[in-house]
Amino acid sequence: MSNREPSRTEGVKSELFAPPGPSPLTGETLSLGLQHLASRDADLSAILARLGAPPMWDREPGFPTLVHIILEQQVSLASARAAFDRLRAAATPLTPEAFLTFDDARLKSIGFSRQKTAYARGLALAVLERRLDLAELAGMPDGEVRRVLLKIKGIGPWSADIYLLMALRRPDVWPAGDLALALAVQRVKRLPACPSPAELEALGNAWRPWRAVAARLLWHYYLGGTRDNKTESGKTG
Numbered sequence: 078m079s080n081r082e083p084s085r086t087e088g089v090k091s092e093l094f095a096p097p098g099p100s101p102l103t104g105e106t107l108s109l110g111l112q113h114l115a116s117r118d119a120d121l122s123a124i125l126a127r128l129g130a131p132p133m134w135d136r137e138p139g140f141p142t143l144v145h146i147i148l149e150q151q152v153s154l155a156s157a158r159a160a161f162d163r164l165r166a167a168a169t170p171l172t173p174e175a176f177l178t179f180d181d182a183r184l185k186s187i188g189f190s191r192q193k194t195a196y197a198r199g200l201a202l203a204v205l206e207r208r209l210d211l212a213e214l215a216g217m218p219d220g221e222v223r224r225v226l227l228k229i230k231g232i233g234p235w236s237a238d239i240y241l242l243m244a245l246r247r248p249d250v251w252p253a254g255d256l257a258l259a260l261a262v263q264r265v266k267r268l269p270a271c272p273s274p275a276e277l278e279a280l281g282n283a284w285r286p287w288r289a290v291a292a293r294l295l296w297h298y299y300l301g302g303t304r305d306n307k308t309e310s311g312k313t314g
Contacts, residue, residue: 102135108130138240140204249305259274
């Protein structure tokens with residue numbers, strides 16, 4: 078969400094604790110991360126034993142996914158998905174050029190607020206004007222991807238983290254601004270209150286270098302083990 082190849086007898090144990098490289102998560106590395114977390118955290122181990130492995134919840138990198146993430150800000154994922162599906166039906170393929178042909182009224186009918194219309198148009202212009210090269214992000218470290226995305230108005234820390242976690246499938250991303258994740262951590266760790274983003278950030282340090290795997294497992298728990306992603310998520314841009 079490891080690189081080294083020691084002796085056969087030590088291989089499995091060593092791989093579990095080797096830090097993951099920059100490569101995207103695969104089914105194999107997701108399993109390795111889950112084994113690592115279960116060996117270190119009894120609460121996560123119990124979730125894994127009861128519910129099984131979480132979905133990858135991956136998305137295709139590129140402009141459409143970033144627009145989808147903008148739609149998800151501060152609303153339920155189900156509501157955002159419905160609006161995104163209407164957008165995809167209206168523009169196939171969904172490119173920056175196609176998006177910019179829609180006027181305010183059309184975007185409002187699709188489900189865009191005035192603010193999200195401005196954000197998505199700004200994103201489209203940034204791509205067309207080559208101020209943002211989405212293809213280059215795949216080769217950048219996590220921190221550099223965040224720095225580049227945060228330059229775009231409407232792309233805040235949560236949006237950048239979700240793109241890193243789901244589209245680029247980075248293994249150690251922790252979206253501390255995600256409400257569903259915070260609620261899951263509160264329940265799993267039996268905390269007296271829902272942790273703030275700063276508190277959630279600190280709590281996530283225990284699950285390095287597989288925080289994105291921990292996030293998937295905790296979302297899986299929040300959803301009760303269902304395989305979809307239709308959850309409420311109080312996101313922060």
